[in-house]
Amino acid sequence: MRGRAACRAGPVWVDILVYDGLDELDAVGPLEVLRSAAAAGAGLDVRLVSGEAPREVVGAYGLRFLPDAPWQPGAEVLVVPGGGWADRAERGAWGEVRRGELFPLLRQAAADGAVMAAVCSGAMLVAAAGLVGTRRAATHHSAAADLAATGAQVVDDRVVDEGDLVTSGGVTAGIDLALWLVERFFDRELADRLARRMEYRRWRPGGG
16 A cells, blocks of 8 residues: 555545534645645545535534535545544534444445544544554544543554554644655655645654
8 A cells, every 4th residue: 555656557545534523624634635635646536525415514613514425435545534522522523433323334444445544533433433453543632541442552643554544643633644645655755745835844653
């Protein structure tokens, strides 16, 4: 999964899962990075997807999303935002974990070989679906103890790459996660150039 785009037969298909109560920046930060990379020539196809028929999704702070499509198998990367964990909100990652309605989707995506890329407390959704186990993972500080309770080895870092599982810390770390995906699938120069355009000081796995 670490080859350059030139080695690939087609574009890398990335889905960003959106649901009511998500933290808006968890989704929009990666969306801007990845679509900026596509505009710069990277072979990327990036969509906002929902777990059901397309409908308006309302974020934690009122931003309204209209997904591009319902989720379907096939994406090489599934970005899973978080939000609402600290408040134990029924709209957000906390409520989604309690309901479990997204678990079949997450498990199917992982079974199909997608890289699970969790932003912030999105790691709790992935962990609760049984897809983290005892591996290293990062999350928002408000969810760290809960993530550890699932058996994960919680790492206080902006981005943690465990192969088919990539996780990041809270909110703004989703930008770092997306830049790392650009570097991982394409090259570091492109990721660095995108960060400069955004006037963003990026953070690579391990603090590099």
